Amino acid sequence: MKLLIEPSNKQELNIDSIDGLIIALEDYAIQSPVYYSLEEIKELRNANPNIELFISINKNLLNKDIEPLTKILIELDKLNINGIFFYDLALLKLKKELNLKTDLIWSQTHMVNNYKTCNYYHTKGVKYALLGKEITLEEIIEILNNTTITPMVEVLGLPSVAFSKRKLISNYYKDLNKSSKNSLEVLEKVTDTTYLLTEDQNGTSFFMKDIVNGTSIIKDLFANGLQYIIMRGYGLEAELFKEIIVDTKTYLQTNCTDQKYIEKYQKLGTNTNFFFKKTIYQVKKNG
Numbered sequence: 001m002k003l004l005i006e007p008s009n010k011q012e013l014n015i016d017s018i019d020g021l022i023i024a025l026e027d028y029a030i031q032s033p034v035y036y037s038l039e040e041i042k043e044l045r046n047a048n049p050n051i052e053l054f055i056s057i058n059k060n061l062l063n064k065d066i067e068p069l070t071k072i073l074i075e076l077d078k079l080n081i082n083g084i085f086f087y088d089l090a091l092l093k094l095k096k097e098l099n100l101k102t103d104l105i106w107s108q109t110h111m112v113n114n115y116k117t118c119n120y121y122h123t124k125g126v127k128y129a130l131l132g133k134e135i136t137l138e139e140i141i142e143i144l145n146n147t148t149i150t151p152m153v154e155v156l157g158l159p160s161v162a163f164s165k166r167k168l169i170s171n172y173y174k175d176l177n178k179s180s181k182n183s184l185e186v187l188e189k190v191t192d193t194t195y196l197l198t199e200d201q202n203g204t205s206f207f208m209k210d211i212v213n214g215t216s217i218i219k220d221l222f223a224n225g226l227q228y229i230i231m232r233g234y235g236l237e238a239e240l241f242k243e244i245i246v247d248t249k250t251y252l253q254t255n256c257t258d259q260k261y262i263e264k265y266q267k268l269g270t271n272t273n274f275f276f277k278k279t280i281y282q283v284k285k286n287g
Helices: 038-047 063-077 090-098 115-123 137-144 168-175 215-223 238-253 259-268
Strands: 002-006 020-025 052-057 083-086 104-106 128-130 150-157 160-164 183-188 193-200 203-208 228-232
Touching: 002 052, 002 238, 020 038, 038 052, 038 063, 063 090, 083 090, 090 104, 115 137, 137 150, 137 215, 150 215, 168 183, 168 193, 168 203, 215 238, 215 259, 228 238, 238 259
Parallel strands: 002 020, 002 228, 020 052, 052 083, 083 104, 104 128, 128 150, 150 228
Antiparallel strands: 160 203, 183 193, 193 203
């Protein structure tokens, strides 16, 4: 099993303790704390030729994006990039039209939730799938045992809930005649859940406020043949994130047999999101 991380800054990449990086492409990615230009990606690849490097291009594309993105994809293809996370299906079409060798990762958030659709995308030339964050551990294992694609699972981070191209925070403060901020906490009263909203040039992102701690399920994912786990640094202090990475890498090297690892990282909290909680939809009767 390999460990991929998405860093929260450009200074602390923890190269020596990971198998690979996920880097958000400037102007073509969303919901990342840090974005890289094409030139920065080239420099990063040249400086670190031995790590796996994945690029995130996970926003809905406009017609005007296609031509400049085509040029970027051709340049990325020369760098021996290991894969591109995609949301918009235009990436799938461009890979075919341009005859690119770079592999793709199907990353359509809530839609990556069953093995039959994963298998369909695999027939279309997609090598990987980042499984949705709303499915249970049991459902993840079912996918692992029945898919032809190579799944990835995010086990640590602030999970995204939604995204809007609108500048919702700026508009909110504008209506109040107050100076705008780039983040805001919102309480959803029905479930008594607090969400973190952040705004940048791309729009407004909605995240769960509490870190999802999936360290306890890594051993089960390992036992069922998962090849990649993902950890994201956003929302964690840099030193703590580095400690988690180093310990996780050691844990993987011991085939996930060290029970002390699980006990140690109970300190990250009990929020396991949907790993042990099924989503059940019920029809509410009138009256």
